[in-house]
Amino acid sequence: MKQFDRKSGTAYLYELVAEMGQYDDRINLGIGDPDFDTPQHIVDATRDALGKDGAEYSPVEGLIDLRIAVSERVKRVNDIDVDPHTEVLITNGGQEAVFLMLQAFLEPGDEIIMPAPNYHSYYDGIEFAGAKKVEVITHAEENFRVFPERIAERITDRTRAIAFVSPNNPTGAVISPEDTLEICRMAQEHDLILLADDIYDMYTYYGAKHTSPASLPGMKERTVTLNAVSKSYAMCGWRCGWIVGPASMIEVLKRRKAAMSGPCSVASQRGALAALTGSQDCIADMREAYERRGRVVTDALDEIGVPYGTPYGGQYVFFDITPTGYSSAEVAKRILSDAHVLVYPGFAFDDDRSMRITFLQSEEVLREAMERVKKAMEGLL
Numbered sequence: 228m229k230q231f232d233r234k235s236g237t238a239y240l241y242e243l244v245a246e247m248g249q250y251d252d253r254i255n256l257g258i259g260d261p262d263f264d265t266p267q268h269i270v271d272a273t274r275d276a277l278g279k280d281g282a283e284y285s286p287v288e289g290l291i292d293l294r295i296a297v298s299e300r301v302k303r304v305n306d307i308d309v310d311p312h313t314e315v316l317i318t319n320g321g322q323e324a325v326f327l328m329l330q331a332f333l334e335p336g337d338e339i340i341m342p343a344p345n346y347h348s349y350y351d352g353i354e355f356a357g358a359k360k361v362e363v364i365t366h367a368e369e370n371f372r373v374f375p376e377r378i379a380e381r382i383t384d385r386t387r388a389i390a391f392v393s394p395n396n397p398t399g400a401v402i403s404p405e406d407t408l409e410i411c412r413m414a415q416e417h418d419l420i421l422l423a424d425d426i427y428d429m430y431t432y433y434g435a436k437h438t439s440p441a442s443l444p445g446m447k448e449r450t451v452t453l454n455a456v457s458k459s460y461a462m463c464g465w466r467c468g469w470i471v472g473p474a475s476m477i478e479v480l481k482r483r484k485a486a487m488s489g490p491c492s493v494a495s496q497r498g499a500l501a502a503l504t505g506s507q508d509c510i511a512d513m514r515e516a517y518e519r520r521g522r523v524v525t526d527a528l529d530e531i532g533v534p535y536g537t538p539y540g541g542q543y544v545f546f547d548i549t550p551t552g553y554s555s556a557e558v559a560k561r562i563l564s565d566a567h568v569l570v571y572p573g574f575a576f577d578d579d580r581s582m583r584i585t586f587l588q589s590e591e592v593l594r595e596a597m598e599r600v601k602k603a604m605e606g607l608l
């Protein structure tokens with residue numbers, strides 16, 4: 228009989244979350260869900276929509292008001308020019324956007340170059356598309372920098388696309404403007420598509436600068452860029468995101484979205500519209516808090532004495548556990564059972580050398596959690 232599925236890294240993470248439930252004093256530094264509340268004006272707009280047009284279908288590509296707001300946002304923040312009528316697709320969060328892009332632009336046998344470790348959904352999506360991931364491994368001691376020349380070495384005549392996730396989950400690396408330029412130059416030289424994931428674009432620290440590949444000359448026609456309100460506005464549960472790109476590529480994505488999930492919920496879209504068009508103060512507040520929180524984690528890792536990549540962006544610190552001699556699943560189990568703290572094992576991100584810690588809790592909670600992690604790690608080093 229056909230075997231239907233194998234267990235993915237994502238499924239293992241859900242198992243750990245379930246196991247954590249038995250501890251009353253648990254601290255979750257696994258899941259990427261901010262502890263901030265969604266700003267009230269966004270909640271209000273969503274609630275109001277439920278009493279108005281919230282029960283209706285929107286067009287598959289999304290409400291035109293929201294598509295206009297997205298086009299203005301990507302111009303303002305990312306310097307990407309798009310026509311809201313043909314070059315924006317509203318999605319069910321960033322997650323659906325990742326899956327759609329991989330399904331739409333990869334054929335069985337195609338190769339996609341992927342700096343690794345990377346967000347685990349890419350691995351599943353590539354597998355479901357029947358494509359092959361070609362990893363360019365990045366390292367903690369190099370702050371997980373993505374070297375363009377290492378990408379160049381992996382390009383073959385089967386290469387179809389490059390995944391460009393910056394700031395990165397789980398490494399916190401931000402691809403510099405110079406490296407972005409060079410990667411884009413290679414994409415043009417070899418006629419490759421760029422799948423750009425801007426989901427953490429509001430969250431860069433220590434002066435790091437994010438550049439959207441689609442903003443560079445000659446890149447718009449070969450780049451699709453995803454984003455979502457989940458991380459920027461503490462709206463993970465709203466499930467609303469977008470993809471922008473050339474009309475021909477958006478059309479291909481839209482067909483698949485129509486078949487897979489239809490349009491995004493109208494109430495969520497109204498909330499996203501309020502987020503994009505209302506006060507942006509919450510983003511600055513969260514960014515400052517994350518930079519301080521990231522430092523609480525890295526200070527503790529310095530005390531523990533394990534290498535890590537400085538989080539120049541995103542919401543995570545990826546630290547190296549090779550000095551323990553244990554696998555990342557074993558270390559995750561030990562930290563969970565000894566410290567009652569959930570930290571994700573790197574193997575779920577295709578990297579068994581490391582663990583991922585989120586800094587989405589208050590500094591106080593992070594200090595307590597890292598004190599416990601330190602004790603648990605002492606038993607492993």
Ligand SMILES: Cc1ncc(COP(=O)(O)O)c(C=O)c1O
Nearest residue numbers: 259320321322346396426455457
């Ligand atoms: C790099 C990256 N892309 C996409 C997503 C999916 O985002 P969403 O929560 O909006 O589905 C995530 C979520 O953690 C992510 O880290």
